[in-house]
Every structure is written in structure tokens, then in C-alpha cells.
Amino acid sequence: MRPDTEAELSAAIKEARGPLRIIGGGTRSIGRAQGDFLSTAGLSGISLYEPGALTIVAGAGTPLAEVEAALTAENQRLPFEPPQMGALTGKTGASTIGGVVAANASGPRRIQAGACRDSLIGVRFVDGRGDIIKNGGRVMKNVTGYDLVKLLAGSQGSLGVISEVAFKVLPGVEATATVVVHGLDDQSAVEAMSTALGSPYEVSGAAHDPARQTTMLRLEGFAESVAYRSKKLQETLKRFGDVSADVNADWTAIRDASMFAGGSGDVWRISVKPSDGPSVGAALDGCKIIYDWGGGLIWAEVPSAFDLRGVMGGIKGHATLVRGQGCGPVFHPEPAPVAALSKGVRRQFDPRGILNAGIMD
Numbered sequence: 001m002r003p004d005t006e007a008e009l010s011a012a013i014k015e016a017r018g019p020l021r022i023i024g025g026g027t028r029s030i031g032r033a034q035g036d037f038l039s040t041a042g043l044s045g046i047s048l049y050e051p052g053a054l055t056i057v058a059g060a061g062t063p064l065a066e067v068e069a070a071l072t073a074e075n076q077r078l079p080f081e082p083p084q085m086g087a088l089t090g091k092t093g094a095s096t097i098g099g100v101v102a103a104n105a106s107g108p109r110r111i112q113a114g115a116c117r118d119s120l121i122g123v124r125f126v127d128g129r130g131d132i133i134k135n136g137g138r139v140m141k142n143v144t145g146y147d148l149v150k151l152l153a154g155s156q157g158s159l160g161v162i163s164e165v166a167f168k169v170l171p172g173v174e175a176t177a178t179v180v181v182h183g184l185d186d187q188s189a190v191e192a193m194s195t196a197l198g199s200p201y202e203v204s205g206a207a208h209d210p211a212r213q214t215t216m217l218r219l220e221g222f223a224e225s226v227a228y229r230s231k232k233l234q235e236t237l238k239r240f241g242d243v244s245a246d247v248n249a250d251w252t253a254i255r256d257a258s259m260f261a262g263g264s265g266d267v268w269r270i271s272v273k274p275s276d277g278p279s280v281g282a283a284l285d286g287c288k289i290i291y292d293w294g295g296g297l298i299w300a301e302v303p304s305a306f307d308l309r310g311v312m313g314g315i316k317g318h319a320t321l322v323r324g325q326g327c328g329p330v331f332h333p334e335p336a337p338v339a340a341l342s343k344g345v346r347r348q349f350d351p352r353g354i355l356n357a358g359i360m361d
Helices: 006-015 064-073 097-103 148-152 186-197 223-240 252-256 274-283 308-312 336-349
Strands: 020-023 036-039 046-050 055-059 120-126 132-136 161-168 175-182 203-209 214-221 242-246 266-272 288-292 297-302 317-323
Touching: 006 036, 006 120, 006 132, 006 161, 046 064, 055 064, 055 097, 064 097, 097 161, 120 148, 132 148, 175 186, 175 223, 186 203, 186 214, 186 223, 186 274, 186 288, 214 223, 223 242, 266 274, 266 308, 274 288, 274 297, 274 308, 308 317
Parallel strands: 020 036
Antiparallel strands: 046 055, 055 161, 120 132, 120 161, 175 214, 175 242, 203 214, 203 288, 266 297, 266 317, 288 297
16 A cells, blocks of 8 residues: 555545554564554655754655755754664665664764754654644644653654654764774774763764774864874874774764675664673674764674573663664563553554554563
């Protein structure tokens, strides 16, 4: 099914006689959802863009590339640097803005600008009854009522099918520089990243590649400011080892985790306290990993059906299976009280249990 209007989407859900598998561009599809495909690709187009008000509104099926192109033309951007997951997942569809919201997809800049949900100011969606619901607004001052906007972000289509989203945006950046520290082990790299993030130099990206022993700290802004902060940050990090600056460093691979493209192993997305990042790395010794978010986000490629959660032992955090068959649930099991609350919320929005049924299994 591919409805072209919100009314058609509502009718399709009301008339459904079994589970529906929600899909946008298909590049972020994870989990074990069951049922007939329901595509939001027909709900496409930018309905409102006011550069002066720093707001944009688009249909859920609008390609992410189209939204970003419109913003770039006005020297603006989505603050949270949404990743493109097609290379990692091996899927060739065009990522949609609704899929970005459903996954709460956020890139390296999350440590500075917040997650996708923090830039989302309005949403329209159709719940499991087929009711059309609006929450938030099209401008920042009109965000009122229950904060369903935040609830829908990251819900993986299990609470409702998103039909339209509204974002606050930010001006583009004039210059970028990356301070690189060479030769650090994981523990030293996390310490260096924590030092950089705790400095006054406004780091917008902090990543570490253990295979190359390369630690990257990104600075963005006006050219003169970036040059000054880059120099100062290099001085601050000198005690960690060999430090240099690179104005052409490409953060796309970090953002998209594309270094895992084409692999045969399972890929997991692990979130922990940055200080626990090296412990995860030690537990996954011999596996290919990348640290982002100052060590708080770890991408890992492990052998198929590897018991990653079991190996992590008592390390607090959560792990999500992004590619492969995995071992255990796709999403990290919730504590019993939280699981009961989550189940109750889903029951309220989708009493028939038809929206992405089984995705959390």
C-alpha cells in the first residue's frame, strides 16, 4: 500500500485486517516487523520552508536529500546531522525524513546540537485506530500540549505512522577543522575526547578509530574562530601525543558507519557512558569497532549470531542490532517496569497491535 494523502493513509490503517509493516525509503528498516508493507513514500514534498524563521515542514515520505538540498540552498542545515544508513544496511532506497524521525537518527553533532527529537517541533501521524493526530506546531513558539513530538521520535513506527514533520533548523557553517591525535589506545582516546569536549572550544564531533589509532575532534563555525579554536585545542591535547589539524577531514564515514558496508558480520549500535567505552572495546577484542560521541556510541561488527550482550556482561548501556541475525532481541530488553509502561503506551496508540508488530522482538 502506498497512500498519497493523509486521508488515504488513515483509511488504509482503518481498513487493515492484519499487521502492517511501515516503510519509508527502507534504508533504516531494522527489527523483525511483520505484515503487509505500508509505504509513506507518497506523502512527499516540502509544504513550508521559512528560512527567516528557521523552520521547515515536510511530508514523511520526502527524501532526506531533498530536505537537505533545500536547506543548503539557503545556507542552513538540520542541526543533528542525520546519518544515511543505506551503505551499512546494504539497502538502496532513498532515506526519508519520516524514517529519520521514526529512528531518531542522529549523527556525530548530537554531542553539541542534541538528537533528532531535540530539533523536532511538530508532527502529524495516524495511530493504530486510523485517527489523524497533530502535535506541536510549525513554528517554535507554538509548541504546546502533550509532548507527543518527542514520543514519536524513535518509536520505530510502533505508535503511529508519521505523515508530516516540522523542524527548527540552524545556519550553515562557514569553516570546519578537525584536530587529530595520533597513536592513542582506546582508554587514552576517550580521555582525550573528554578533555576536548570539556574545553571551551565547542567541539562538534569526537570520534576514535582503534584500527588506525586516530582520534578526531571537529570544530565548526566562522573561519577566524575555527582557526583560533583549532590552535588552542591542539595546545590543550599536546600532552596526549602527536597532534595535527586537518581542514579536509571527511566525517561522512563516521556519520554513516559506512566502514562496515559490505561486511558479512552482524553490526551493533552500542550506547554506554563514554568512560565505559574502552571496557566495551576490551570485551569485543578482535572485532571491528568505531567510537563516536566521545566514546558513548560504539559501532561494532561481530561474527554472525555472536552473543554481544552476554560478552558485555555488567557494562550498563544498551545495544541495538542494526544488521544481521544477531543473538537475542533486536532492541535492548527493558527493565520490567519500563517494559510494562512501554507496552501500555503502545496499547493506547495501537490497540489492535498492527503497527510494525514484532519490531521490538
